Amino acid sequence: MKSYHHGNLKQELIDCACKLCERDGYTKLSIRSLAKESGVSQTAPYRHFETKEALYASVATDGFKKLSKACHIDADKKITKKDLVEIGCRYIEFGLKNANTYDLMFGTAVGNFAEYPELLESANSTYENMRLSFSKLASDSDDVIAFKCITLWSMVHGLVGILRKVQVVGDDFEEGVGPISTASFIAANLEDHLDKVLTGLIQN
Amino acid sequence: MKSYHHGNLKQELIDCACKLCERDGYTKLSIRSLAKESGVSQTAPYRHFETKEALYASVATDGFKKLSKACHIDADKKITKKDLVEIGCRYIEFGLKNANTYDLMFGTAVGNFAEYPELLESANSTYENMRLSFSKLASDSDDVIAFKCITLWSMVHGLVGILRKVQVVGDDFEEGVGPISTASFIAANLEDHLDKVLTGLIQN
DNA sequence: ATTTAATGTTAGCAGTGTAAACATGATAGC
DNA sequence: GCTATCATGTTTACACTGCTAACATTAAAT
Known part of the structure; x- marks a missing residue:
């Protein structure tokens, strides 16, 4: 019983x-x-x-932990541009494969992370991971590292959003014109794409 | 009466x-x-x-029309990189100033734009506007234009998302470290930031 | 003038988040 | 071991939601 x-x-x-x-x-x-x-x-x-939002926060926290793990690169070996491309790819892959969870993490369902310490911590730690990787790429100042990091992050974050939107519509419209096919192409050649963007970013 | x-x-x-x-x-x-x-x-x-989603779709449609207008650059004059930076800035400004509407446009509240022809049209037309601007920048092939266009779009779209998240938390944590201050810095120097990214993109 | 279709109302179902009052049982102090 | 306390679970209830079906009113079409 x-x-x-x-x-x-x-x-x-x-x-x-x-x-x-x-x-x-x-x-x-x-x-x-x-x-x-x-x-x-x-x-x-x-x-x-306490509220439904608090439950959402727990789910989002779990999501950030998984994202962190997915984007983690072993700290021992030296980090190259290729590794950063890899991180970007894994990030996007996570966003696309866990789309609904990703919504919870980056949408407005949880208004202010600061109200949920664990969530804030897991989100910050995801960022910190990425920041560490950049710091092992070149001996930049903290400001430059943070700048590059945010740039890559917003890049991959934006791609997840655009690719998702476009893919949903693409399921109905298979015609090969406009943003849909372009986005699909980018999705299929993610590594090249990120490599290009990162090259510009790192050389700056 | x-x-x-x-x-x-x-x-x-x-x-x-x-x-x-x-x-x-x-x-x-x-x-x-x-x-x-x-x-x-x-x-x-x-x-x-018919449903609440249909109402959302109408609001989103309205949002895309406004976004289109905000990002429109007069077609007569030649278009320069500076103009594209301007477009990017206006896009981001729109996303930040109309954050809740922006959610509706790019979130999951409306599942599939294809079910709402007006919405699909207004969204595509927003893209088409941006595409046209790029086509007047250099004589690239359609593929390259579309590629650059999606890249800029995902860049600014991602920045809107990141800046918003970070700013919400930033309202509570004013300490000047980590992603928050960096994002704030980027937000305050948007033109420079987009210029850098676009430079890399255009030269590629 | 009469029919028809568009638009509005009423009543009602099943589901939601959340609060208040109460029940149960594990745990800590005597 | 006995008891008081407190975390955890239950019942009941409220105000709200999206949405459907049946009916009312009026504008437009024949």
């Missing part, structure tokens, strides 16, 4: 939320359905998440 | 929705509150918008 206390509800809710968010998009997720899924009463989740 | 038929409901709903979406974010918008605002019954909007 089931005991009154679940024992591991919080983590189970997060895990389940991550799964459902990625499968159906965070919009479709409801606290009540989540509770039902875990065989617990409708309002039980509120003992672990 | 009020007549049974409103006469101009659809447009009034769109206008009102645009205003409210931008003010509070599209999440806060409800069809019912919108109806009340226009002094009409709860379900009247359904005569003009």
